[in-house]
Amino acid sequence: MTKYQYELNAFFYAGFGRRFLSYLIDLLIIWSVSSIIIKPILVLTGAEELKLWISYFSLTHILDALIYFLYFVLMTKYFQQTLGKMILGIKVYRKDLCSPRWSDVLYREWVGRIISNIMLGLPYLTVMFTPKHIGVHDYFADTVVVKNKYLKYIQENEGL
Numbered sequence: 001m002t003k004y005q006y007e008l009n010a011f012f013y014a015g016f017g018r019r020f021l022s023y024l025i026d027l028l029i030i031w032s033v034s035s036i037i038i039k040p041i042l043v044l045t046g047a048e049e050l051k052l053w054i055s056y057f058s059l060t061h062i063l064d065a066l067i068y069f070l071y072f073v074l075m076t077k078y079f080q081q082t083l084g085k086m087i088l089g090i091k092v093y094r095k096d097l098c099s100p101r102w103s104d105v106l107y108r109e110w111v112g113r114i115i116s117n118i119m120l121g122l123p124y125l126t127v128m129f130t131p132k133h134i135g136v137h138d139y140f141a142d143t144v145v146v147k148n149k150y151l152k153y154i155q156e157n158e159g160l
Contacts (some may be wrong), residue, residue: 007117010131011148011150012147012150013132013133013134013147014090014133014145014146014151016099016124016125017123018088018090018130019145021088022085024084025083025088026083026085029071029083029084030033030067030071034064034067038063039060042059047059049134056089060106069109069136070093071112072109075105076100076105076109077105080093080099080100089147089149090145091096091145091146091151092143092145093151094141094143095141095142095143097143097154097155099134100141100143104143105141107137107141108141111139111140112135112136112140115140121138123135123136124136126139
């Protein structure tokens with residue numbers, strides 16, 4: 001890969017800063033939904049205290065995890081982007097620039113996120129060091145995150 005191609009890839013594909021900011025926006029949205037809708041229902045029904053054998057497996061934690069993963073999986077599958085990505089003008093595609101299939105989305109948003117979160121988010125840092133800003137979760141699913149305004153150019157110049 002020439003220096004020119006490397007620089008073009010870095011320009012057209014969404015980098016770490018944009019992707020991290022979109023993730024923070026998504027976390028704020030998820031937290032808001034949980035705080036405004038789910039938590040009050042749990043408090044009013046007394047279900048907030050329900051837990052399995054340890055407090056980490058409380059109904060609150062289980063519902064929070066469910067909302068977190070459903071948000072990312074469903075938004076990515078049906079819109080190719082979460083609300084945070086929509087705000088920042090980026091979208092998830094397969095490496096061939098087609099819409100992700102269910103298997104791609106599940107590997108990226110479920111398996112990839114679980115592994116990345118277990119490793120304290122460190123795998124997300126690979127986005128800073130790869131030519132097309134590909135994270136570990138993108139490698140699992142063969143996906144890329146593209147700036148919307150450059151999609152047509154990338155499709156026309158597939159060899160980059």
